[in-house]
Amino acid sequence: MDFAPVLHGFSVVVEPTNLLYCLIGVVIGMLVGVLPGLGPAATIAILLPITFGIEPVTAIIMLAGIFYGAQYGGTITSVLLRLPGEASSVVTVFDGFALARQGKAGTALGIAAIGSFIGGTVSIVALTLVAPFVAGFALDFGPPEYTALALLGILLVATVGGGSRTKAVVAACIGLLLATVGRDTFTGAERFTFHNLNLGDGLDFVPIAMGLFGLGEILYNLEERHNAVKAPSTVANVWPSRADLRQSSGAIGRGSVLGFLLGILPGGGATIASLVAYAVEKRRAKNPERFGKGAVEGVAAPETANNAAATSSFIPLLTLGIPANATMAVIYGALLIQGVSVGPRLVTDEPDLFWGVVNSMYIGNILLLIMSIPLVGLFVKILRVRPAILAPITVLITLIGVYTVNNSVFDIGLVIVFGAVGYLMKKLGFEPGPLVLAFVLGSLLEDSLRRSLLIFDGDPTGFLSRPISGTLLLIFLLVILLPIITPTLARRRAPRRETTPSATKELV
Amino acid sequence: MTTNHRARRWAATGAGLALALSLAACGGNVGGGSGGGDGSEYPNGPIKILVGADPGGSTDLIARAAADGASDELGVAVTVENKPGANGALSLQELANEDPDGQTLAIFNGSLAYITPFAVSEDEAVSIEDYEVVTGLSLDDYVLVTAPKSGFKTVKDLAAAGRPINFGTTGVGTGSQLSQELLFAQAGIKATSVPFDGGSPTLTAVLGGQVDVGSIQLGEAIEQIEAGELTPIVTFAEKRPSYLADTPTAVEAGYDVPVQQARAIVAPKGTPDDVISTLEDAFTKTFETDAYKKFNEDNQLTPWEVSGDEVTETYTGNLEKYRAVIDEHGIKLGEGA
Numbered sequence: 108m109d110f111a112p113v114l115h116g117f118s119v120v121v122e123p124t125n126l127l128y129c130l131i132g133v134v135i136g137m138l139v140g141v142l143p144g145l146g147p148a149a150t151i152a153i154l155l156p157i158t159f160g161i162e163p164v165t166a167i168i169m170l171a172g173i174f175y176g177a178q179y180g181g182t183i184t185s186v187l188l189r190l191p192g193e194a195s196s197v198v199t200v201f202d203g204f205a206l207a208r209q210g211k212a213g214t215a216l217g218i219a220a221i222g223s224f225i226g227g228t229v230s231i232v233a234l235t236l237v238a239p240f241v242a243g244f245a246l247d248f249g250p251p252e253y254t255a256l257a258l259l260g261i262l263l264v265a266t267v268g269g270g271s272r273t274k275a276v277v278a279a280c281i282g283l284l285l286a287t288v289g290r291d292t293f294t295g296a297e298r299f300t301f302h303n304l305n306l307g308d309g310l311d312f313v314p315i316a317m318g319l320f321g322l323g324e325i326l327y328n329l330e331e332r333h334n335a336v337k338a339p340s341t342v343a344n345v346w347p348s349r350a351d352l353r354q355s356s357g358a359i360g361r362g363s364v365l366g367f368l369l370g371i372l373p374g375g376g377a378t379i380a381s382l383v384a385y386a387v388e389k390r391r392a393k394n395p396e397r398f399g400k401g402a403v404e405g406v407a408a409p410e411t412a413n414n415a416a417a418t419s420s421f422i423p424l425l426t427l428g429i430p431a432n433a434t435m436a437v438i439y440g441a442l443l444i445q446g447v448s449v450g451p452r453l454v455t456d457e458p459d460l461f462w463g464v465v466n467s468m469y470i471g472n473i474l475l476l477i478m479s480i481p482l483v484g485l486f487v488k489i490l491r492v493r494p495a496i497l498a499p500i501t502v503l504i505t506l507i508g509v510y511t512v513n514n515s516v517f518d519i520g521l522v523i524v525f526g527a528v529g530y531l532m533k534k535l536g537f538e539p540g541p542l543v544l545a546f547v548l549g550s551l552l553e554d555s556l557r558r559s560l561l562i563f564d565g566d567p568t569g570f571l572s573r574p575i576s577g578t579l580l581l582i583f584l585l586v587i588l589l590p591i592i593t594p595t596l597a598r599r600r601a602p603r604r605e606t607t608p609s610a611t612k613e614l615v
Numbered sequence: 616m617t618t619n620h621r622a623r624r625w626a627a628t629g630a631g632l633a634l635a636l637s638l639a640a641c642g643g644n645v646g647g648g649s650g651g652g653d654g655s656e657y658p659n660g661p662i663k664i665l666v667g668a669d670p671g672g673s674t675d676l677i678a679r680a681a682a683d684g685a686s687d688e689l690g691v692a693v694t695v696e697n698k699p700g701a702n703g704a705l706s707l708q709e710l711a712n713e714d715p716d717g718q719t720l721a722i723f724n725g726s727l728a729y730i731t732p733f734a735v736s737e738d739e740a741v742s743i744e745d746y747e748v749v750t751g752l753s754l755d756d757y758v759l760v761t762a763p764k765s766g767f768k769t770v771k772d773l774a775a776a777g778r779p780i781n782f783g784t785t786g787v788g789t790g791s792q793l794s795q796e797l798l799f800a801q802a803g804i805k806a807t808s809v810p811f812d813g814g815s816p817t818l819t820a821v822l823g824g825q826v827d828v829g830s831i832q833l834g835e836a837i838e839q840i841e842a843g844e845l846t847p848i849v850t851f852a853e854k855r856p857s858y859l860a861d862t863p864t865a866v867e868a869g870y871d872v873p874v875q876q877a878r879a880i881v882a883p884k885g886t887p888d889d890v891i892s893t894l895e896d897a898f899t900k901t902f903e904t905d906a907y908k909k910f911n912e913d914n915q916l917t918p919w920e921v922s923g924d925e926v927t928e929t930y931t932g933n934l935e936k937y938r939a940v941i942d943e944h945g946i947k948l949g950e951g952a
Contacts, residue, residue: 246819250809290701295735295787304704304705304738446669446670446671
């Protein structure tokens with residue numbers, strides 16, 4: 108493998124502008140990580156228009172920083188206040204808060220920060236090695252392969268995510284329907300446009316994401332009456348003891364690998380990675396009853412895994428142009444705004460962008476490690492900002508922001524409509540994540556399927572005769588059949604079943 | 616354009632997010648009127664050029680290059696505002712609703728006048744006759760390319776393939792589609808159109824051998840052609856573009872299918888003649904500057920700096936010419952029409 112572009116990427120990162128935006132990104136990430144409710148997908152959606160006037164690489168460096176920064180920030184409130192700032196830190200609450208009550212909050216935060224750093228770094232190194240490999244196959248990815256990949260992605264989004272499966276499927280179906288609006292790419296016929304030129308090109312992704320994630324979440328949070336913030340436990344010694352480190356080293360190692368793998372999976376991402384890593388540690392432990400009562404591994408594993416996953420979920424987006432989760436879908440939107448053509452040729456055509464973003468994650472992780480240990484107290488104070496002040500400001504930023512993307516008043520209307528939809532969805536227990544992802548993958552699925560059939564001259568067996576699309580379709584079948592097969596096997600083995608916490612709020 | 620962007624970038628860097636936000640909120644409207652007048656003189660304050668495409672695409676770049684020059688000539692700010700949508704029809708619809716005072720102009724892409732009407736519904740079709748044309752700008756050429764491993768080098772090779780050809784187009788109702796439909800119909804080659812979403816995905820599909828050939832705008836393919844990753848078969852220009860002098864045109868290869876993307880600057884219907892001629896002078900002087908000439912060369916554009924009447928004639932002439940060939944061969948570009 109050629110390392111010149113990798114090294115050149117570092118020179119892109121150390122440009123002062125990029126360093127500054129990396130810092131801004133991770134600080135914002137920490138902040139939204141601390142704030143419950145506002146997730147990284149929402150924040151990135153709201154901030155999308157800001158990236159308009161910035162260089163693409165700088166913009167994506169900042170947005171990526173928000174994503175993995177939030178994984179660090181989410182830990183702080185989980186440990187100190189028993190209040191998960193992010194869905195991906197929900198499991199950290201169990202042992203993290205128990206540790207805090209034993210006066211070992213510092214240990215928990217220290218282990219979490221070190222685990223996050225290691226998980227993140229392992230994942231970046233793996234990404235550096237894997238991405239060019241995937242990109243090498245990129246030209247073999249034609250319409251049939253994209254069809255299979257989109258199909259698999261939508262299925263996984265609807266089934267793997269947390270929360271109600273039926274509701275996720277419903278949300279995904281709505282996303283697929285919305286994707287059909289606009290002029291038919293193949294015939295030029297108008298679909299659901301109501302003779303409105305604004306709808307001629309279909310619904311734009313950016314206002315939908317900004318409405319559903321941004322405005323919808325703000326509205327929903329306004330309704331939640333946050334209880335007065337309790338005084339956080341005092342943080343004494345943040346450096347974990349040698350014994351603690353030794354005890355959690357296995358968990359950090361496994362968490363890195365698991366997180367990396369689950370992050371690549373479409374529909375995967377930080378939340379699932381943290382849940383699985385926690386479950387694995389509990390299952391492996393000699394005395395699992397320690398979990399929930401202050402086991403260090405119970406903090407180390409999920410915090411390592413969510414960071415590793417946050418990093419590796421960039422792989423499908425940057426090498427193939429397929430967003431693996433809701434946050435990646437929003438970053439995909441950012442690339443579109445920048446006029447970067449997201450697709451298999453990104454790694455070779457825009458090495459500066461690709462390696463700049465990847466390498467910025469090293470810097471970002473170091474910054475976060477520095478920030479998350481000594482500055483913990485400062486970030487906890489953010490919780491005192493009242494939603495009544497925060498909400499109107501964010502709404503204003505959202506509405507002005509969306510106008511600037513296309514100079515279109517119509518888009519402001521779209522944001523408001525989808526904001527209302529997002530609010531209602533949350534209220535009724537639907538996640539906007541599957542909808543947004545299905546919307547993005549829906550047009551890809553339809554276009555690729557029709558393109559493939561044109562190429563195959565209408566013969567659908569063509570999908571099976573190509574190695575990559577054939578394999579992907581096989582995996583697709585396995586994923587469908589797995590829920591049917593697993594219970595049967597499980598009953599035969601009669602194992603103790605893990606109760607995965609149902610509190611996953613977000614598919615991020 | 617560059618200065619614009621750079622100014623915004625540095626300001627954003629210096630003052631951080633808050634300032635970046637407020638600047639982003641200003642969109643493309645950077646710079647106020649430096650000249651201005653008493654209301655009777657033209658130009659009266661800054662001039663805006665609407666572009667019906669995303670920033671960074673060729674239409675946008677051309678508009679910005681022309682705006683930069685015209686701004687110097689007219690002594691007022693000439694800004695570009697992007698209003699993407701419906702192949703550019705959205706921006707022209709907006710222009711039609713503006714006052715005919717020459718303060719708002721737009722770029723009118725030829726394809727919208729003489730190709731898109733064959734593919735989309737009447738709502739989206741725009742006629743050049745509904746606007747006052749200021750001047751023509753330039754021509755963008757389409758080139759038929761294939762991956763070297765396909766072994767195709769000429770149109771004859773394609774005809775002799777003994778199987779149907781798959782051809783990638785940059786979308787329905789584009790010059791890319793029309794050029795290939797016409798060529799294959801005249802050459803009697805059985806071929807299937809596979810539309811992609813723009814030039815870059817089409818290029819990728821051709822490079823990867825997903826489709827046999829594709830017709831792509833010269834500027835988008837030139838790098839790969841020079842690197843030997845793509846084989847040019849024919850161009851669809853009237854005469855060989857200087858940027859690809861060794862490749863025959865379709866006409867030389869024996870087929871009557873010149874298809875080019877023309878671009879022109881238009882004003883709302885009813886704009887006074889003296890305003891149009893002031894603008895025409897300013898743009899003509901812009902075309903003579905070295906900076907603008909270099910811009911054309913760097914982007915593989917052939918100058919087409921013709922009068923407004925000639926633009927109208929060409930656009931309507933092409934529409935009729937293509938209609939005749941399309942009817943003759945029973946070609947169908949889309950079902951929206």
